[in-house]
Amino acid sequence: MLLLGITIITFSVIHIAPGKPTDLEAQFNPKVSMEARERISHLYGLDKPLHVQYIEWLKRFARFDFGTSFMDSRPVMQKIMERIPVTLTIELFSIILILLIGIPIGVSSAVREGDFYDRFMTVFVFIGFAVPTFWLSLILMDYIGVRWGILPISGIKSLEFEKFGIFEKIIDISKHLALPVLVSAFGGLAGISRYMRSSMLHVLKQDYIRTARAKGLTEKEVLYKHALKNALLPVVTILGLSVPALIGGSVIFESIFSIPGMGRLFYESVMARDYPVIMGVLVIGAVLTLLGNLLADISYAAVDPRIKLEDNL
Amino acid sequence: MLLQIKNLKINYKSDNRMVEVVRGVDLDIDRGECVGLIGESGCGKTTAGLSVTKLIPERKGNISSGEILFASNDILKLNPEELRNIRGKKISYVFQEPFSSLNPVFTIYEQIRESLEEKDNPGRRIAEILKSVGLEKIIGRKNAYPHELSGGMQQRAMIGMAIVSRPDLLVLDEPTTALDVTVQRQILDLIMELKNKMNLAILFISHDLRIVFNIADKIAIMYAGKIIEFGPKEKIVSSPAHPYTIGLIDSIPSLEHRKKPFNAISGKAPLFSELPQGCKFYPRCRFRIDKCTEKEPELRDVSGGQASRCIRIEELKSNGTIKNR
Amino acid sequence: MNKLTLFGLGIVGFFIIIAIFAPMIAPYNPGQIDIENILTAPSGSHIFGTDSLGRDLFSRMVYGARISLMVGFIAVGIAGLIGIALGAIAGYYGKWVDAVIMRFIDIMLCFPTFFLILAVIALLEPSIINIMVIIGATSWMGMARLIRAEILSLKKRDFIYAEKAIGAGDLRIIARHLIPNAMAPVLVSITLGIAGAILVESSLSFLGIGVQPPTPSWGNILSEGKAVMGAGWWMMLFPGLAIFITVLGYNLLGEGIREKLLK
Numbered sequence: 001m002l003l004l005g006i007t008i009i010t011f012s013v014i015h016i017a018p019g020k021p022t023d024l025e026a027q028f029n030p031k032v033s034m035e036a037r038e039r040i041s042h043l044y045g046l047d048k049p050l051h052v053q054y055i056e057w058l059k060r061f062a063r064f065d066f067g068t069s070f071m072d073s074r075p076v077m078q079k080i081m082e083r084i085p086v087t088l089t090i091e092l093f094s095i096i097l098i099l100l101i102g103i104p105i106g107v108s109s110a111v112r113e114g115d116f117y118d119r120f121m122t123v124f125v126f127i128g129f130a131v132p133t134f135w136l137s138l139i140l141m142d143y144i145g146v147r148w149g150i151l152p153i154s155g156i157k158s159l160e161f162e163k164f165g166i167f168e169k170i171i172d173i174s175k176h177l178a179l180p181v182l183v184s185a186f187g188g189l190a191g192i193s194r195y196m197r198s199s200m201l202h203v204l205k206q207d208y209i210r211t212a213r214a215k216g217l218t219e220k221e222v223l224y225k226h227a228l229k230n231a232l233l234p235v236v237t238i239l240g241l242s243v244p245a246l247i248g249g250s251v252i253f254e255s256i257f258s259i260p261g262m263g264r265l266f267y268e269s270v271m272a273r274d275y276p277v278i279m280g281v282l283v284i285g286a287v288l289t290l291l292g293n294l295l296a297d298i299s300y301a302a303v304d305p306r307i308k309l310e311d312n313l
Numbered sequence: 314m315l316l317q318i319k320n321l322k323i324n325y326k327s328d329n330r331m332v333e334v335v336r337g338v339d340l341d342i343d344r345g346e347c348v349g350l351i352g353e354s355g356c357g358k359t360t361a362g363l364s365v366t367k368l369i370p371e372r373k374g375n376i377s378s379g380e381i382l383f384a385s386n387d388i389l390k391l392n393p394e395e396l397r398n399i400r401g402k403k404i405s406y407v408f409q410e411p412f413s414s415l416n417p418v419f420t421i422y423e424q425i426r427e428s429l430e431e432k433d434n435p436g437r438r439i440a441e442i443l444k445s446v447g448l449e450k451i452i453g454r455k456n457a458y459p460h461e462l463s464g465g466m467q468q469r470a471m472i473g474m475a476i477v478s479r480p481d482l483l484v485l486d487e488p489t490t491a492l493d494v495t496v497q498r499q500i501l502d503l504i505m506e507l508k509n510k511m512n513l514a515i516l517f518i519s520h521d522l523r524i525v526f527n528i529a530d531k532i533a534i535m536y537a538g539k540i541i542e543f544g545p546k547e548k549i550v551s552s553p554a555h556p557y558t559i560g561l562i563d564s565i566p567s568l569e570h571r572k573k574p575f576n577a578i579s580g581k582a583p584l585f586s587e588l589p590q591g592c593k594f595y596p597r598c599r600f601r602i603d604k605c606t607e608k609e610p611e612l613r614d615v616s617g618g619q620a621s622r623c624i625r626i627e628e629l630k631s632n633g634t635i636k637n638r
Numbered sequence: 639m640n641k642l643t644l645f646g647l648g649i650v651g652f653f654i655i656i657a658i659f660a661p662m663i664a665p666y667n668p669g670q671i672d673i674e675n676i677l678t679a680p681s682g683s684h685i686f687g688t689d690s691l692g693r694d695l696f697s698r699m700v701y702g703a704r705i706s707l708m709v710g711f712i713a714v715g716i717a718g719l720i721g722i723a724l725g726a727i728a729g730y731y732g733k734w735v736d737a738v739i740m741r742f743i744d745i746m747l748c749f750p751t752f753f754l755i756l757a758v759i760a761l762l763e764p765s766i767i768n769i770m771v772i773i774g775a776t777s778w779m780g781m782a783r784l785i786r787a788e789i790l791s792l793k794k795r796d797f798i799y800a801e802k803a804i805g806a807g808d809l810r811i812i813a814r815h816l817i818p819n820a821m822a823p824v825l826v827s828i829t830l831g832i833a834g835a836i837l838v839e840s841s842l843s844f845l846g847i848g849v850q851p852p853t854p855s856w857g858n859i860l861s862e863g864k865a866v867m868g869a870g871w872w873m874m875l876f877p878g879l880a881i882f883i884t885v886l887g888y889n890l891l892g893e894g895i896r897e898k899l900l901k
Contacts, residue, residue, distance in 0.1 A: 207408060207413040208413065208416040208417070211406070211415070214400055214405070214406040215400060215401035216397045216399070216400030219393075229419075230416070230417070233418075304418065306417060306418075
């Protein structure tokens with residue numbers, strides 16, 4: 001049901017644009033005659049009424065056939081599939097980074113509520129929220145990449161990649177991905193640590209924490225066993241929900257760092273008015289988001305004994 | 314004497330101010346003895362109860378003075394490790410709301426197991442405990458979570474958790490208030506049974522004299538942060554020695570004498586920030602005289618083992634204004 | 639009020655004033671090209687330096703404030719209108735109306751917002767009006783949900799029954815009684831939304847499909863900064879700093895409002 005809606009919106013988005021897709025091709029090759037244009041039109045079914053176009057497109061979409069790209073005539077699906085791994089890898093590591101750093105910050109801030117540490121972290125986190133990713137990327141690029149030369153700033157492989165052994169290949173890719181992952185994680189970090197903090201604070205006020213103390217458990221056990229597990233529950237869902245944000249953000253840093261990922265593909269295809277690719281990416285992006293949400297729901301049900309999976313599915 | 318609370322004073326945070334809600338409480342509990350602490354909500358009884366093992370969070374309140382002697386050691390002077398050795402092992406708690414007092418993401422088994430001292434073969438000991446609190450149904454169900462149990466069963470589980478390491482003192486804070494009336498009776502019977510079997514000392518905090526009556530040996534009545542009457546339960550109920558106690562007993566609706574009107578105590582409990590001069594019960598007292606406002610009366614012996622803060626009580630009894638029941 | 643919140647309020651106020659009084663504050667005409675002074679570092683005569691066409695950066699930044707703030711306010715205004723209206727209708731009428739609107743919200747939430755915005759802007763032309771509308775049209779979902787939740791709980795309250803009893807029409811009830819009472823959490827959304835809109839606008843301008851030169855926007859100035867990376871640090875520093883501080887200000891303000899509401 002959701003998928004249907006997604007397709008409708010995607011389709012409408014494309015057709016808001018004035019002008020026909022064929023115009024672009026014609027621009028490149030002014031010698032293309034009227035007939036040729038009409039032939040192409042017919043090929044893409046652009047001359048049929050809108051709703052017919054939609055149904056046909058939908059049929060092909062069901063088979064994951066998004067048609068071919070206008071730019072280089074390769075199947076859209078193939079182009080997308082090439083790029084997805086890169087973007088997903090970066091997202092994955094981003095999420096890992098966010099979890100590794102954000103959760104401890106959130107927990108420790110909650111435990112030290114009102115303390116200097118807490119206030120310092122709050123300010124720090126707000127700064128993280130507010131920094132524009134592209135600015136951060138530029139600055140990092142400038143200093144770490146260009147001036148100090150610690151990490152490479154473009155692409156995902158160095159020129160001599162093919163000559164590297166497995167181990168060196170891994171290191172090379174890691175070095176290339178380091179900055180994008182960092183940038184991608186930065187904003188999410190702020191969000192998660194804030195959320196974790198408020199969740200932890202909420203949990204610490206609960207009666208069962210008092211019971212745990214009354215039982216004579218050590219402070220560590222009270223915090224990291226009883227409180228933490230409860231506090232992590234809502235954070236899990238938030239993670240799943242932040243997938244669309246991460247994907248959206250990929251446009252920027254992939255462009256800046258010249259990473260061949262989905263974000264940059266999207267940007268390039270938008271600039272080139274490559275409709276099939278645009279639609280394909282939009283739909284796939286939405287699908288990934290749905291998957292992310294589903295994953296979040298499943299993990300929440302797995303972790304919280306009060307929820308039964310069947311109710312939600 | 315197992316527990317001796319001496320001149321306990323506690324400040325509590327209320328609307329961003331610190332207010333003294335326990336203003337000098339003395340209480341003794343002997344081994345195997347059950348003392349009921351009765352009072353209206355907000356009189357400080359829960360705060361006093363929580364303070365026995367320093368369970369009041371620092372940002373909420375602090376104990377400003379007094380001693381809490383447990384087997385001759387002042388609990389207030391113990392270091393954190395020594396305190397942990399007492400909590401849950403020598404002094405245990407059962408709170409009012411069993412559902413929110415149990416951690417929802419751990420099984421009952423796990424939560425009971427945490428309190429065990431013997432680490433090997435926990436299953437056997439847990440089964441024993443479950444049996445002694447009437448939870449035979451759960452024995453063997455290692456994956457039972459709190460939300461799967463009824464309110465009564467949850468409270469039984471809480472009690473089980475509390476007695477697992479055979480404590481000397483059990484502090485119960487309104488343990489039956491949140492339960493159905495039918496279940497209340499069962500839980501009270503269970504507590505009584507356990508008290509006798511294990512020779513438990515009990516501090517039973519409640520707002521309701523009736524609940525406490527059967528199981529208590531002695532009763533302390535608390536008002537506005539201080540104990541205003543204390544004594545053996547029979548004496549308290551048959552010959553109450555303070556106007557407030559009299560009011561409490563009279564206001565209990567009687568099922569037998571339907572025609573007897575409700576006698577609520579007029580007025581409301583005072584705010585700790587606006588306590589009147591002298592006797593704190595003065596504004597609501599039927600027997601008040603000017604002298605009552607001079608200074609806050611001391612808790613003094615008025616007859617064998619019974620103490621009261623009312624300066625007029627002997628006079629009122631001897632001239633027949635107050636009769637025994 | 640919390641010190642940080644005051645700080646945020648101060649920042650917000652500061653930039654609003656700059657935006658309003660831009661013509662009086664800017665020392666130069668932001669479009670004034672000066673070939674002799676291309677890419678000069680900050681100095682007495684040009685406190686933020688000049689760009690690659692010799693234009694005074696400070697003046698361009700000041701006018702850029704106008705653009706960024708204007709886009710922020712109007713975009714959020716549009717989002718607010720859509721969100722509050724849809725959320726109120728969903729919450730008030732319930733049943734299938736609610737179900738349909740909620741589904742719509744769910745669908746919209748599935749898309750990476752930025753992708754959508756990017757696509758639409760690039761396909762239409764990147765005019766300021768388009769930017770404002772599209773940002774507004776993609777960020778109303780949160781507010782709709784909030785209003786709906788509040789209204790769901792409010793509509794059962796007595797004063798609503800009283801209004802119905804005296805025959806007040808639906809629109810009147812919604813507009814005059816329900817919405818004002820439900821606004822509180824939305825206020826937080828609006829403040830944080832302005833921050834978000836400013837970020838989106840500058841991202842778009844940075845990528846070249848937002849505000850088009852020569853109209854100055856902090857985003858497109860920054861993109862110029864990228865082009866001249868080594869040669870003009872001031873081109874990278876100031877616009878980024880401005881965006882950062884402004885967004886920070888709104889975030890602090892928004893969080894401060896939220897803390898106040900929670901009490």
